[in-house]
Amino acid sequence: MALKALDIYKLLPKKNCKECGDPTCLTFAMKLAGGKADLDLCPYLSDEAKSVLGATTRPPIRLVKIGVGTRNFKVGEETVLYRHEKTFYHPPGIVFRVTDTMQADEIVAVTRRVRDETLTRVGADLRFNGIAIENVSGSAETFARAVETVEKVEAHLPPVLISKDTAALKAALVYCGTYRPLLHAATQENVKEMCALAKQHGCPLVVRSGSLDGLVNLVKTCTADGVPDLVLDLAPGTFGDFIRRSTAVRQLAITRAVPDLGYPVYLNAAETGQQDAAVALGIVKYGSVIVTDPLPVGSAKAALTLRQNIYTDPQKPIQMNPGIYRVGSPDKDSPVLMTVNFSLTFFTLQGYLESARVPCFMLIVDTEGLSVLTAVAAGKLSEMLVRDSIKKFGLENEVSHRKLIIPGYASPLSGRIEDATGWKVLVGPRDAAEIGEYLHEEWKK
Structure with missing residues (x-):
């Protein structure tokens, strides 16, 4: 039980x-009671206190950092x-996968896409997170060459290295060992070798098993060997x-x-045969690192949008800063539209x-x-809010007229806003899609 x-x-x-x-x-x-801090942050804690507090004071799912620099990402x-x-x-x-059997120019193209592609939605820049390189060839040399090709792009993306061969991983880590790549994967057969490699380079490590008991055993082995940053591959055969x-x-x-299962979850959507569905499933059902082949444009936008929606705090709506915003190059005779600072409303309008x-x-x-x-x-x-906003942001200095267009759903306030502000209030359409036609027909009357 967690302590108070x-x-x-x-x-x-x-x-x-x-x-x-x-x-x-x-x-x-x-913070410790709420799982918002790590016990190790206190340098003066006694061994007795550490033993009492133990795992009850850290978040039940461990925070794991992948990559370094500005494009690193954290899960858990x-x-x-x-x-x-x-x-x-x-x-x-969400990590795009390349294989070491692909041509160098193909690997470079995928890497540049992850580096450069951005979807801007309701004021946020949405991006994919990293590059997974898979050792399909079975050759350590070929695998290392593919990793070198990715790193030469200088995209500074968090790498995920996928290989069953620890020799291949050793060769690849020559090129990215200081970038904190995620290593995939430790199994019952190779766990000791993988732990040694992860510990040597300070890398997070994926452990893979098709049973929960198997995962628990792997986690215990890894943590005992000094590898605390783990990700769980559940080895699913089906959705x-x-x-x-x-x-x-x-x-x-x-x-x-079962505290030993308190780690982020890994999903390779590229293995499923139904990649788009697997990516969506991973986003909504606890996937923390999702590896996928490069998604088509439509699927990419859908995945980024779904992730943004799921991980937007339901208790904190996305907000714009109140103030005056310009659309185009307005002058003293241009219309003024008042609306709220809910981001989706702002960007739609x-x-x-x-x-x-x-x-x-736009008066927000x-x-x-x-x-x-x-x-x-x-x-x-x-x-009163509208009146105070007009004064606070100096709207009177921006336009020569005193006309204010309010949203259709705010029409019950139109008379009161006129009385409080002295501005003539025009009630706009309820549907923002009709605002263009409304302005062309009503503004110059």
């Missing part, structure tokens, strides 16, 4: 030294079974296998019933305004990330 913050605090040295990164020992104890550190309980913290890394095993691992880890080719101003008011309809119902969007 005060129980943990009693076992801390109470120096308030700040060396853990927190201002007081009590703050550190609260989850504390809930279902996202609506709180939130999932670290989105899965059903993956759902059952990943759900079981999550339940046993979150409840701490902005997109339609850009398509309409009508230069205008702070409704704490709520949509227009929700903000009106909750009282977050009011005439």
Whole structure:
């Protein structure tokens, strides 16, 4: 059972030294109780306290970092079974696979795509995470040459090295051993050799078994050999296998019933024969590192969008900073459209305004990330908020007129906004798709 913050605090040295990164020992104890801090951050903790606190103070699923530099990604550190309980913290890394039997120019093209391809959605830049190189040839030399080809692109992407042959991995690590690649995979047959390799280079390691007992045994062996950063490959034969095993691992880890299963999960979607479905399954059912062959453009956008949706905090809507935004090059006579700071509302409206080719101003008011309809119902969007926003952001200095277009769903507030601001209020359409036609027909009247 997890300890409460005060129980943990009693076992801390109470120096308030700040060396853990927190201002007081009590703050550190609260983070430990919530699974938000690592016990090792306290340099003065006694051996007795460490033995008492143990695994009860770290997140039930260990945080594992893959790669170095600005493109590294972290997986794990989850504390809930279902996202609506709180939130999932670290989105899965989606990694494109190349093989060492591919031509060098093909490997370079895939690497550059992962390096350069970005999907911008509701203000966020969405990208794939790394390159997996698989030793299909069986040759250590060929495998090392493929890894060298990836590294010569200078993409600085986290590598995943896939080989059953530790000699091939040794040859490949000559080119990327300092970049913290993820090594795949330790099995019952090669676990000692793989542990030695992972420990030598400071790499995270995948352990692979088709049974939970087998995974537990591998984890115990690896941790005993000094390799703490592990990822679990459940070796699923079917989609059903993956759902059952990943759900079981999550339940046993979150409840701490089997702490040795408290690690992120690996999925090779390229092995399934139904790659798009496997990627989606991995995103929604606890996959943390998802290896896939390069996805077509449509599938790539779908995967990135799904991941963004799943890993957006349900308790914290994506918000824009309130203020005045310009569409095109508006002048003193251009229209002003008021809306809320919910990002999806902002970018949807902005997109339609850009398509309409009508230069205008957008007045974004702070409704704490709520949509227009929700903000009106909750009282977050009011005439006083609009009045104060106009003054705060100096809207009077931007335009010579005093006309304000409000969203159709805010029409019940139109009269009150006029009285509070002295501006003439025009009620726009409820559907943002109609805003272009509305502006062309109504603005110049």
